[in-house]
Amino acid sequence: MVKNGQQAAIRTLRYQDDGVPDGGVEVTTFARLRAMPAGSVHPPVQRADFHVLAIVGAGHGSVTVDFVRHRVEPGTIVWIRPGRVHRWDDITEVDGTLVLFRPESVPHGSPGADPLGPVSWRQPGRPALVRLAADHVRREYDAAGVHRIPGSTAILRALLEVLLLRASDCAPPPPAGREAFTAYAAAVEAHFAVSREVAWYARRLGYSPRTLSRATREAAGRSAKQFIDDRVVLEAKRLLAHTRVTVAECARRTGFDDPANFSKFFRARTGLTPGAFAAQARTSAGR
Structure with a gap:
């Protein structure tokens, strides 16, 4: 099946x-x-x-x-x-x-x-x-x-x-009162390549940005903006480590119009350029 x-x-x-x-x-x-x-x-x-x-x-x-x-x-x-x-x-x-x-x-x-x-x-x-x-x-x-x-x-x-x-x-019990975060996490999963702005999600979900930030901090230990960025970085890592897409194509799939902006974003959050991360991942996989 x-x-x-x-x-x-x-x-x-x-x-x-x-x-x-x-x-x-x-x-x-x-x-x-x-x-x-x-x-x-x-x-x-x-x-x-x-x-x-x-x-x-x-x-x-x-x-x-x-x-x-x-x-x-x-x-x-x-x-x-x-x-x-x-x-x-x-x-x-x-x-x-x-x-x-x-x-x-x-x-x-x-x-x-x-x-x-x-x-x-x-x-x-x-x-x-x-x-x-x-x-x-x-x-x-x-x-x-x-x-x-x-x-x-x-x-x-x-x-x-x-x-x-x-x-x-x-299983470990989830934090109490996480309805707002659950809705936010689902929206980020669906639209992280469309918007990286907390206010955009707040308007769609009917919460204030402050409410989403507080809920995300309590549930995930991250700010609402960091939560979006983490999801974008995860998708970029998946593509760079497990596929042969170019950096430009990876940028496009994660919602960036300019590959240079994507590279700057990725390096600021991982300490590596997209190309260096891909090479490191392939080396690790080979070992």
Whole structure:
């Protein structure tokens, strides 16, 4: 059901249901993942338009998500949200369940709806309940593949909601009162290449710039303007590290009319020119 596309060096993954009424939920294992390009000796960098929730039961490895490496070990939960550039590393001995699901399959108001939620965490407290919930989803998915009953889709959606609640129950709690920041973060994700001005977002969302700045500082520890700039820099790093686009094309894709202004912006925030960062990233990847 998950199909592959190609975008330069970033492997694009899109969820396709192939006409099967699965409720937008697919379940696999690390053993199956190792048979795919994502689990190969030289795994590709990839970006999916769906969620990936991994419940690790055994083994050690790592996953790199947007340039941050996260350890994978027994009891780890990994939640890769749509659009995150990631790569699985060293998973030859890792065992566990992976649940793939479309954004619309996430219940409204669920902790999983937060695009800036944590990527990985351990399961303190009640790890057995998380594993049981994941196992229940997997068994129902496998059973539906053999003999689908009329209620299979609804059952899978309900079990996914239970799993998300169990997994989120173990996650670090989000800051209280972050409605304004959540709206701002979603707007920045959608429009960072259109505007880098806080006032532009404030007008669209119906908040004052001061409210957005306070909410962003409380939730992310950054000013509202720094939050936009961080997102632009992240996208530029993705393009420079994982594709062969020119600096001029990278500038255009991140909303700059003038490559020189983009280079000045990037260097002020990273300490490197775009060209130097790309060369450094390629050297690291080669090693």
